[in-house]
Amino acid sequence: MERIGSKLEQPLKLDQKAVIEVIHLSKTFGQKIKAVDDVSFSVYEGEIFGFLGPNGAGKTTTINMLTTQIVPSSGSALIAGYDIRKRPNEVRKRISVVLQNNTADEELTGRENAQVIANLYGVPRAESSRLVEGILNLVELGDAADRLVRGYSGGMRRRLEIAIGLISRPKILFLDEPTLGLDTQTREAIWAYVKTLRDKYSTTVFLTTHLMEEADRICDRIAIIDRGKIVKIGTPAEIKRVVGNDVIEFTLDSESDEVTRAVAEYVGAKVERTGEDYRVKVDKGEEAIPSIIELLASKGYLVKKVSLSKPSLSEAYLELTGRAFREADQEAVQTARMISLFS
Amino acid sequence: MAEERTVTKSNPFQGTWTLFDKDIKGWYKSYASLFIALVQPIVWLALYGKAIDYTAIFSSGSFNIPGVNLSKQVLDSLGSQFIMSTFGTSDYFSFLTTGMLAFIVLFGAVFSGINLVFERRGGFLSKVITTPVSRSVIVTSKVLSAVAKSLVQAAMLLIVGIVLGMQLSHLSVPGIVETFAALSLLAIGMASAFMMTALRTTNWQLQLAIMNFISLPLLFASNALFPIKFMPLWMQYIARANPMSYAADAARQLLLGSPGMVSLQLDFAFLFAFALAFLLIGWVLSQRFLSR
Numbered sequence A: 001m002e003r004i005g006s007k008l009e010q011p012l013k014l015d016q017k018a019v020i021e022v023i024h025l026s027k028t029f030g031q032k033i034k035a036v037d038d039v040s041f042s043v044y045e046g047e048i049f050g051f052l053g054p055n056g057a058g059k060t061t062t063i064n065m066l067t068t069q070i071v072p073s074s075g076s077a078l079i080a081g082y083d084i085r086k087r088p089n090e091v092r093k094r095i096s097v098v099l100q101n102n103t104a105d106e107e108l109t110g111r112e113n114a115q116v117i118a119n120l121y122g123v124p125r126a127e128s129s130r131l132v133e134g135i136l137n138l139v140e141l142g143d144a145a146d147r148l149v150r151g152y153s154g155g156m157r158r159r160l161e162i163a164i165g166l167i168s169r170p171k172i173l174f175l176d177e178p179t180l181g182l183d184t185q186t187r188e189a190i191w192a193y194v195k196t197l198r199d200k201y202s203t204t205v206f207l208t209t210h211l212m213e214e215a216d217r218i219c220d221r222i223a224i225i226d227r228g229k230i231v232k233i234g235t236p237a238e239i240k241r242v243v244g245n246d247v248i249e250f251t252l253d254s255e256s257d258e259v260t261r262a263v264a265e266y267v268g269a270k271v272e273r274t275g276e277d278y279r280v281k282v283d284k285g286e287e288a289i290p291s292i293i294e295l296l297a298s299k300g301y302l303v304k305k306v307s308l309s310k311p312s313l314s315e316a317y318l319e320l321t322g323r324a325f326r327e328a329d330q331e332a333v334q335t336a337r338m339i340s341l342f343s
Numbered sequence B: 001m002a003e004e005r006t007v008t009k010s011n012p013f014q015g016t017w018t019l020f021d022k023d024i025k026g027w028y029k030s031y032a033s034l035f036i037a038l039v040q041p042i043v044w045l046a047l048y049g050k051a052i053d054y055t056a057i058f059s060s061g062s063f064n065i066p067g068v069n070l071s072k073q074v075l076d077s078l079g080s081q082f083i084m085s086t087f088g089t090s091d092y093f094s095f096l097t098t099g100m101l102a103f104i105v106l107f108g109a110v111f112s113g114i115n116l117v118f119e120r121r122g123g124f125l126s127k128v129i130t131t132p133v134s135r136s137v138i139v140t141s142k143v144l145s146a147v148a149k150s151l152v153q154a155a156m157l158l159i160v161g162i163v164l165g166m167q168l169s170h171l172s173v174p175g176i177v178e179t180f181a182a183l184s185l186l187a188i189g190m191a192s193a194f195m196m197t198a199l200r201t202t203n204w205q206l207q208l209a210i211m212n213f214i215s216l217p218l219l220f221a222s223n224a225l226f227p228i229k230f231m232p233l234w235m236q237y238i239a240r241a242n243p244m245s246y247a248a249d250a251a252r253q254l255l256l257g258s259p260g261m262v263s264l265q266l267d268f269a270f271l272f273a274f275a276l277a278f279l280l281i282g283w284v285l286s287q288r289f290l291s292r
Helices: A002-009 A059-066 A088-092 A110-120 A125-138 A154-166 A184-201 A212-218 A236-243 A257-267 A285-298 A313-321 A324-342 B012-028 B031-051 B072-087 B092-109 B111-122 B124-128 B135-163 B173-196 B204-220 B233-241 B243-256 B264-289
Strands: A018-029 A033-044 A048-052 A074-079 A095-098 A172-176 A204-208 A221-226 A229-234 A246-252 A271-274 A277-282 A303-309
Touching (some): A018 A059, A018 A204, A033 A204, A033 A221, A048 A059, A048 A184, A048 A212, A059 A074, A059 A172, A095 A154, A110 A125, A110 A154, A110 B012, A172 A184, A212 A313, A221 A313, A236 A313, A257 A271, A257 A285, A277 A285, B012 B135, B031 B092, B031 B135, B072 B092, B092 B135, B092 B173, B092 B204, B111 B124, B111 B135, B111 B204, B173 B204, B173 B243, B173 B264
Parallel strands (some): A048 A204, A048 A221, A095 A172, A172 A204
Antiparallel strands (some): A018 A033, A221 A229, A271 A277
């Protein structure tokens, strides 16, 4: 956790190797629907890269193209140096995908499903049965391994999908909404394993999720896509800056414009005062607070109360995609329809 | 954990075997479907084979010429001459059994396509196409599993035929082996052909309609149920282009010693060309069209 937290703040190293290079990638369905519209970006080796966007923004279509399931309308992408259009088989040898929908065969057991996929990746038989066992235990399906998938619950199916996705220990792991509908414990276990893969084998992880808190915590960098176009790309901290900096609020034992001026000069930002309450926006709130208190103490003021609020990724996301109200409107329309249906 | 292994290697034989095995497992693990598959040949032969008995028509007592007093012996030998010259063997049941071998292989092979459609709908296919197995391996495994299933049914049918009174005088082990070789070629070609219709669709109803639409005409416009020499000329052309005819013809020559529609070599050459051509077309199309 700390490792990642500290990594977030570091600028990307220049020697980092791009393992996914998306070049003017587009996909048009039918004549008009542009699901992905001239998108270009890079993902570097060992990165956990988040791909966020509203429903229908083009996330899954992008993953489907990058994982060679569908062919782009124009543009292309290099995965580990191989063109998804010209060398799809070389791409497939280096990737693994956890799809949004469940793919396990209902009539086989969890173990049989995992074994089939391990075989398709050419994992030697001697190694694969041990690997399958270990990975099923990881997602806590050890006890259910020999039951038919037909009898699995939704959460168990999801965990099986993830286990199967991890089995080939890929160079690049694509996860399309992998933790949807999973409980916190399982989510944590899975992210811990994904991080282990990254740390041990520099596996690059490309994921989509709707859980902003999760993306913020897990991802090294994030791209936000809306209506087929990338609207913002950067570290979570950079993205959050869209809605501004950290906000420090503090209360003193007196009202003073001297304080306003001194603090403003010190942090280099405007300070607002309402009575004894002061409010200032800074870059790194945790670091600014102690020095502000010290500054005020040296001037003889006593800080009675202090609070720090950081912008959330959700706020930044809503700001960038501007869908909050549109979806709310649609919901209202839907509700109205339902009401008219039953009245 | 084992050493780093991030570039997987895919072995086409392991891939084909894995997918083939998975398909077959799904079949024999479901006792109901296995039971139906094995009982179907019995029902077909016992009902159709015994209901439509052209031999009985020409046996003594079934026909006579009024005013001409022919002996039973003459009538019997006339009848068996009719049967022999029409069907190339001493009874219709043997003719039908050998034809039905081709018929049951066709009906097994047509399921290759619908199997693919259901794997796409169930999501399994979308996972498989992201693994390093090539598209042609996917198609091949489906074709082979359809071939295996239909050959099991054909074997069952042959056993039932023998039990129910098929001609045994020409039966030999090499003959049976060669017959199944011919039937395999038919199954490969047919399974590949029906696979092509399913490369992209998720519409299982359409796929079922295609199966029904094509399989029965293929049966009727062949020599499987009736010799082609009595068909109208236009239909004879169709029957002679129909791989079903060549498989049934090979089976008759090999199992019953019948005079063939064409030579045995030509039967095999035609079936081989049919199987190879459709499998290759299937491979080529799968590269282009087998997608999510």
